[in-house]
Amino acid sequence: MIAQLPGFQIGYDDQGDGLPVVFLHGFPHDRTLWAAQRLALAPQARCIVPDVRGFGDSSTHGPYSMDQYADDLAALLDWLQIERAVVCGLSMGGYIAMAMWRRHPDRVRAFVFCDTKAAADTDDGKAKREALMALVKRDGTRVIADAQIGGMVGPATREKRPEVVATLRAMMGRQSAAGVAGALQALRDRPDSRATLQSISVPSLVIVGEDDVLTPIKEARAIAEALPSAARVRLEIIAGAGHVPCLERPAATTHALSDFFATLA
Secondary structure (H helix, E strand, O other): OEEEEOOEEEEEEEEOOOEEEEEEOOOOOOHHHHHHHHHHHOOOEEEEEEOOOOOOOOOOOOOOOHHHHHHHHHHHHHHHOOOOEEEEEEOHHHHHHHHHHHHOHHHEEEEEEEOOOOOOOOHHHHHHHHHHHHHHHHHOOHHHHHHHHHHHOOHHHHHHOHHHHHHHHHHHHOOOHHHHHHHHHHHHHOOOOHHHHHOOOOOEEEEEEOOOOOOOHHHHHHHHHHOOHHHOOEEEEEOOOOOOHHHHOHHHHHHHHHHHHHHHO
């Protein structure tokens, strides 16, 4: 489906009934990352799965920032006439979720922070983003897939589920150069969100793949420890998964989400 919003469009899926849940993909993915959860959780929740600006079927023009991505999500909720939703974000989607709390806290029913972190990029991290931007502009998005696929999945996935690796590589490689470059800029310039976490007052779940090397378990624990008691935080570690447990261990990830959503009913 396509939401035709003022000045841009958002591609999205909308399936199921009940508690509205928005699933935000990471970088450089699209909404198909959450396909298994959308299908499995539809009997329990209204699963809204958008393409972030620049990815999938969404518009590829800027501006690009975490605040803009959050404003885009608020505009989509308006389009769908949804007042409040659970916001579930993986990696870059987690950064967007934190921006939602800064800009639109009244639209958030609960949070799921999946394989993400709260700190901003270091100077070295910013330099790497800029190098990738130059590479994408010169050689296209296939270079991003080649550069990042190794860190995206855990060793068990690489060894036992080559079809998952192939699916993820294809997903990363089909994104637009403009969207990938814009997202790299947004990632580079995103603010530190540790203070944001301390103000969250809605229920929150933190999920991380056991073998995630991009945002490892220590980053998930840091998020869980920074959230106040009002957030009633839960931490779930998905065994045998790397940075994208929703794709690597879909049933285990869905189970953790389902249990959490049941507490919100």
